[in-house]
Amino acid sequence: MKKIALVSGASSGMGRCMVTEIADRFPSLDEIWVTARREEKLKSLAEEFPGRIRIFPGNLRKQEVIDSIVSALKEEEAKICILVNAAGFGKIGPEGTISARDTSGMIEVNCIALTVLTEAVLPYLHRKCRILNFASAAAFLPQPEFAVYAATKAYVLSYSLALGRELKRRGATVTAICPGPVTDTEFFSIAEEKQSIAAYKKAFVVSQEQVVRQAIEDAFAGKTVSVCGLPMKGFRAMTKILPWDLILNYYN
Numbered sequence: 001m002k003k004i005a006l007v008s009g010a011s012s013g014m015g016r017c018m019v020t021e022i023a024d025r026f027p028s029l030d031e032i033w034v035t036a037r038r039e040e041k042l043k044s045l046a047e048e049f050p051g052r053i054r055i056f057p058g059n060l061r062k063q064e065v066i067d068s069i070v071s072a073l074k075e076e077e078a079k080i081c082i083l084v085n086a087a088g089f090g091k092i093g094p095e096g097t098i099s100a101r102d103t104s105g106m107i108e109v110n111c112i113a114l115t116v117l118t119e120a121v122l123p124y125l126h127r128k129c130r131i132l133n134f135a136s137a138a139a140f141l142p143q144p145e146f147a148v149y150a151a152t153k154a155y156v157l158s159y160s161l162a163l164g165r166e167l168k169r170r171g172a173t174v175t176a177i178c179p180g181p182v183t184d185t186e187f188f189s190i191a192e193e194k195q196s197i198a199a200y201k202k203a204f205v206v207s208q209e210q211v212v213r214q215a216i217e218d219a220f221a222g223k224t225v226s227v228c229g230l231p232m233k234g235f236r237a238m239t240k241i242l243p244w245d246l247i248l249n250y251y252n
């Protein structure tokens with residue numbers, strides 16, 4: 001039986017960072033399977049870890065790439081020990097400024113693709129599989145001017161918590177990763193096309209390595225939610241204690 005990790009969104013940012021951390025920390029894994037649209041970036045990642053990476057280039061808004069991963073799992077009789085769903089994007093902007101393509105794209109990539117890929121590979125999970133889903137601190141509270149993105153991440157958090165309960169019977173776990181703003185990824189160059197994030201949010205940035213390392217530790221400790229840094233932990237606590245209407249009156 002081949003033991004593998006599967007990482008979506010592996011061509012840049014935290015997905016790519018996940019691949020390098022997993023490669024270093026889990027030498028006993030036979031391969032790390034990676035997917036994203038940009039094939040060249042996946043190839044250069046594969047060159048960094050010769051013989052350990054298998055690439056599945058493709059757009060997760062289409063079913064083909066998911067089908068090709070499932071066929072390969074079947075053919076290779078592979079078991080997934082670590083599944084990371086990192087593919088995702090957001091667009092910041094007030095109502096009416098985000099294109100229909102980007103609006104549906106956020107829902108398709110962040111919610112539908114994450115769910116369809118996860119459900120498709122469930123039969124191939126190792127008994128003690130760790131699933132790490134990138135949600136966001138935006139999942140904790142509705143975000144005016146980042147409304148659709150935050151709603152997609154609230155979905156990821158809810159789905160992850162429920163799936164984690166179901167998989168507990170088998171010994172597998174699901175961890176929703178909920179960072180605030182993260183540096184050194186391509187996220188904001190895509191998100192800030194129409195509008196920048198509120199300046200005060202930039203005061204809480206953390207590095208992608210911090211988020212990824214903490215997420216791996218939290219996942220292997222069986223935590224259902226991974227939040228990096230005290231400010232975001234405080235933010236999460238606040239959203240559990242105070243009425244959302246009250247927070248939103250002061251928030252933006």
Ligand SMILES: NC(=O)c1ccc[n+]([C@@H]2O[C@H](COP(=O)([O-])OP(=O)(O)OC[C@H]3O[C@@H](n4cnc5c(N)ncnc54)[C@H](OP(=O)(O)O)[C@@H]3O)[C@@H](O)[C@H]2O)c1
Nearest residue numbers: 009011012013014036037038060087088181182185186187
């Ligand atoms: N950066 C932050 O501040 C932040 C904070 C909280 C949560 N997050 C979440 O963390 C995750 C990783 O984001 P990041 O910051 O690392 O951003 P990133 O550098 O932009 O990475 C996003 C990844 O998603 C892939 N992707 C996007 N659309 C895709 C599609 N249609 N099909 C297949 N792959 C697609 C991209 O690859 P291709 O372009 O090659 O397809 C890329 O590898 C995302 O889910 C994001 O929402 C980010």
